[in-house]
Amino acid sequence: MNDRPVSGRAMGCVGSKVGEWLLWGAIIAVALGVLRWIDLPEMLRRYGGDIVHLAVQHLGLAALSGGLAILVGIPVGIILSRPSFAKISEPGARVLTIGSTIPSLAILALSMSWLGIGTPPAVFALWAVTLLPIVRNTMAGLRGVDPYLLEAGRGMGMTPMQLLVRVELPNAMYVLLAGVRTALAINVGTVPMAFLIGGGGLGELIFTGIDLNEPAMMLAGAIPTAGLAVLVDFSLGLIAYYLVPRGVNPLR
């Protein structure tokens, strides 16, 4: 009777491992194809300095906007899901859903029209794009916690804060982190566009390469960008694996 869930978990683990290897295989195959098509040493010689400089800028944009979005998004999600905010949490969630259908490019444009050109509007736009899914998933995760768990916790004499930290957040963690993962994927995918409003980053190589019809230049921006996206997603998967308590973690 107790063996079934355990073996089920092991199966899930094997399944996700296979999926992961397939994914990596595909990435490597694509990378090899690309490498045969371009002259890698030549590319590095011509754009190496730019790549490093712009990648640092790129990472800075992503880290700053993403970090701020997490710092603001999770608390806002928590506050909106408190019973005292029940009145505004429903319409709030609807606004957020509509908000996340606005294309990133439009948000960049809006941000530029308001804050002008440069790094601040770029960071602000990226922050806004990243914020919405985080708030939404934090709310969804907390709202998805079984009400009987809350009653049990309250009935045992937990204060609202103890209930949040010991029961609500751990049980919402899986959904919450899935939101962070999606949000950062969107963020990293949008960072190249920040160049369009003067934010810098690897987008500079990509868009200039397109404009000048220079594939090597474009790829010098695109390959690190793609690598970065994969890296961010991978590390977040790893973090989620260890941060979500074992009892509520479908992966372990």
Add this chain to the structure above:
Amino acid sequence: MIKLERLTKIYETPVRKVVAADHIDMEVPTGEICVLLGPSGCGKTTTLKMVNRIVTPTGGRVLIDGQDTTDIPTVELRRKIGYVIQQIGLFPNMTVEENICVVPRLLGWDAAKARRRAAELLELTALDPATFLKRYPKELSGGQQQRVGVARALAADPPVMLMDEPFGAIDPINRAAIQDEFLKLQEKLHKTILFVSHDIDEAVKMGDKIAIFRAGRLEQIDSPDNVLAHPAQPFIADFVGADRTIKRLGLIRVADAMTSDAPVLSLGADPVLAQAMLHESGAAALVIVTPEGKPHGFMTAASSFGPGSTCGHASTPIAASVSVAADLRTAVSRMFENDVEWLSCVDDEGRHVGALEMRRIRHLLGRTYEAGGRA
């Protein structure tokens, strides 16, 4: 002692007012189990939750050991009351051990002491600590989860317990086992318990008192035997069932119903003496016992015997016996199985200590109705 005074809860729904509890007056003496019984939606859970203020009463008050619960800070009050919710509600993010340690940790016990307590409680609820302490709730069967739920409620040794259908989600065989274990535990712990059930058999088994609810009103509060023997209303008679008198059999121990003054004779005694004793006492049968005191057989006025034989030879073997610790339900069942009018009652060592006659059982159950009053 838990005392409810004119306790009332009215839910204001958009459609209409729901009176979930209507001026409930009752008390549970210290160390007793009171079962709240009634059909679905009659207000049992609502009444229970007003005791630990999960539900705020619309009117009336709750006193625990004479103190109005509104005078105690809510969080403090709840930590002193063990609470088992209808849906079990183990925290899935915590191990069994962490679940049990929740209230002790809230009360500031040090970790080692709380862990020792968790192991001790698992033992008490018949789960092996080595196997279960580090498991997560999803790795337990329903019955095991319910045991952990009870262990968790007992963790800080609260004097008062609220249990909402704590054994609801398990099969009848396991339920009976948990009920027995819990009653044994209660003999040691003497908690004051409000216990919700919608199962009359469970109520009769677990309750020192049964409180019967209907549509938010407390209709009768009485001992299980009185509820079964004297339902205060036709609704209660219906609810406890047409076989309610048979259910009363479960409340009486063989030891309390048997006659132990009937004479017995040993294997080697003279059958003539047996006949004389039967004649004199007017009893239907006389039990013949072995030197160890175990029932060997019986003799009636019709038993025949030759000259010089002993009671051992002249007796008929005893068809069935019953333990004095069993209840009359078991005893009657055994009589029906063996088509007999009486049973030999034996103690733990198997010694004959008395006889239980069907006539006597009928009389015992019928007496309370003849008198028209209460036993």
